[in-house]
Amino acid sequence: MKKTVVIGFLGSQLDSGQSAGRWEKWRPTVALTQHEDLVVDRLELFHDRRHVSLAALVKQDIAQTSPETEVKLVEMNLANPWDFGEVYAALYDWASAYPFDTTKENYQAHITTGTHVAQICLFLLVEARFLPGVLLQSAPPRGRQSSGPGSHEIIDLDLSRYDAINQRLHNAQQDALKFLKSGIATRNAKFNALIEEVERVAVQSKAPMLLTGPTGAGKSMLARRVFELKKARHQLEGSFVEINCATLRGDGAGSTLFGHKKGAFTGAVADRPGVLRTAHQGLLFLDEIGELGLDEQAMLLKAVEEKRFFPMGSDREVQSDFQLIAGTNRDLRLEIRAGRFREDLFARINLWTYTLPGLARRREDIEPNVDHQLDKASQDLGKQVRLTAEGRAAYLRYATSPEAAWSGNFRDLSASVTRLATLAEHGRIGIGLVEAEIQRLRWQWSDVEEASSSAADAFDLYALLGERTNELDQFDLLQLQSVITVCRKHTSLSDAGRALFDRSRAQRSVVNDADRLRKYLLKFGLSWDVISR
Known part of the structure; x- marks a missing residue:
């Protein structure tokens, strides 16, 4: 059988006691060796130099209650036992040098004694498998029983053993994916894989994110969904702030982004905070970031890296801690070569880059998106709207064919379905309406194919x-x-x-x-x- 090794801290208060009366008191470290169903072969007991005498006494008492238990006293001197960095580093260094042998020994980290910081650090080491074992929690006797070893419980952090917890975690992730996709059951494998990674990054990282793709591919909607997901997880406290950089020109660009002081330029009749400060503790979505001027790009880089910047006309820096999502329909690498985009800013926002494909390259997703747009149109119009079987077949046959350009992507689809829903009599979209809409779309895209090929x-x-x-x-x-x-x-x-x-x-x-x-x-x-x- 494998030996059982318990690793834990000496309880400077709970394990204390010098007189004979200490045997009437529940002492968690000593009590571990008094359980009939827990045989401790070795105890690695951390203590500092201030409690050498107490540690020696505990070792002596364990020798009486459990002679077969080897107690190894490990002196670990901490300047501040409430400092996470110091405590974790000390335990990590000890664990890195310790000769663990999982083929011959089972390890249990006792988390009842020590400061709360020490207990949390032991938890983290077990979770990360730097300490290859399980957690051991003990408790004093309850009720009328005033003496005895109390109780103990093993906490195994291997979640694969807990099907119910695993299922809840899986369901939570699926709910998040469904939320990011607005509840649309998309079928495109590459798009679904993209959304899965976006979900993982969104809930674990505050780093900038870059969304690329053609106009109308859904960059703005995905950015807002990321914000709402993080807000629901209590990861953001502020607001969602969105600005299209293509609308910013001249002094107005710097003023809109970074704010200005009164009198900074002609027309600046009052102070203005700017969208970066408005997005403090929230999420800032800068769409078409490639349209920003080089001066604004330099100021934005400083704001992203240092969380502080100068408003226009001010000699005093302000602070704003926001998460940035940028969007563009340009290839910023080519913009860098042309001297229109700063390479250092691109390097900063290019950590997580995702290209959203246009609707024409996700034709298998057109049908579920048509259903989504129909539901949305029904809510907006206050009436239930549905395609007839014949109308649905005709519309989807055209919409998913190479003839349908979908140059405006989801904006084109939304407009098309809205027209059908608005003109539907008694909520039924028949073949006549569909054929008329197809003709409208053909006219709308009549020059698109020629332009794209030339x-x-x-x-x-x-x-x-x-x-x-x-x-x-x-x-x-x-x-x-x-x-x-x-x-x-x-x-x-x-x-x-x-x-x-x-x-x-x-x-x-x-x-x-x-x-x-x-x-x-x-x-x-x-x-x-x-x-x-």
């Missing part, structure tokens, strides 16, 4: 190829841009291959459009997974 998508291409972009002929660049544009309109390599090789297929004895496209992309070091993100 525009040189240098941002995405440079992000995919890096410096290799500069080595390619213009012919290869234009051809590759066109191929990738077509690929991103389809959900699979096979579908994209069929669209690209729709004429030459008939002239080939062996048809494998997917393999043909794969080999073309491989010439440039690209794969379907890379270009379809």
Whole structure:
């Protein structure tokens, strides 16, 4: 059988007593060796030099109650036993040097004695497995029983043993994921994985977060949801403050962000706090951060790093402790190369970066989002609105086809469903309304496909190829841009291959459009997974 080793602090008050009357008192360290169902083979007992005599007496008394227990006195001198850093460091150093042997010994950390700080530090060491054991809690006798060893209980921090707790933790995480997605049962695997990581980061970190993606992809909504999630967990006390940096120009940019003193510039007739101070203890969402001027970027960097800054026209710094989420539809790496964005600011906000895909690249999520928008429209209109079976089939068939550009992403979808719901008679959206809406969308996007195919998508291409972009002929660049544009309109390599090789297929004895496209992309070091993100 494995030996049992108990690790704990000497109780300078609870374990004290010099006279014979000490045997009438419950002393937690001595009592551990008096339990019939707990055999302590070795006791590692921490004490400081002020209590050497008490530690020796406790060791002597244990020799009487449990001769088979080896007591090892460990002198641990702490300048301040209530200082978390000092206590944890001392215990960590001891545990790092201790010859643990889990094949021969079981370890129990006694958390009844010592300061509360010492007890918490033992808990943390066990939880992190620096001390490979369980927690041991003891208690004095209760009720009429005035003497005896009392009770003891093992606390195992391995949550895998507690199915009910595990299930509650799992349910809480699923609720958080559902909340971040506004209750929409999204089906896109990459998007779901992205949201799962955002949830983990949101509840564990106060570091800046960068959300990239096209306009209308949901950056603002996700930022607000992150705030509400953290607020519900009591991690933020302040407000959600949002500003679109594309609307900031001239003196107004610095004034809006950092505030100003009265008279700082023409028109500054009163003091203004600015959004950074308004977001104190809360969350600040700076959308389109790439639109900020270089001066404002430098001031923002200081505010993010040091939590203090100068309002315009003031010679006195102010403080604001806020969490930053930034949004952009630009590739900030290219903006840095062009001299329009500060590299040091990008490095500071690029710790957690997430790219939200446009709706056209999440076509499997269109159906649940249509249902969500219908529910929202029903609430706004004060009436229940539903698509008929025929209308629903026709709308989804078009909405999920490559023909639907969704250039405005979720804004386009929200507007489309709102129009249908508003025009619905008796809350029913029939095939007639759907066909009219499809025609409206076709007209709305009639120039989108032409524009997207003719525009040189240098941002995405440079992000995919890096410096290799500069080595390619213009012919290869234009051809590759066109191929990738077509690929991103389809959900699979096979579908994209069929669209690209729709004429030459008939002239080939062996048809494998997917393999043909794969080999073309491989010439440039690209794969379907890379270009379809």
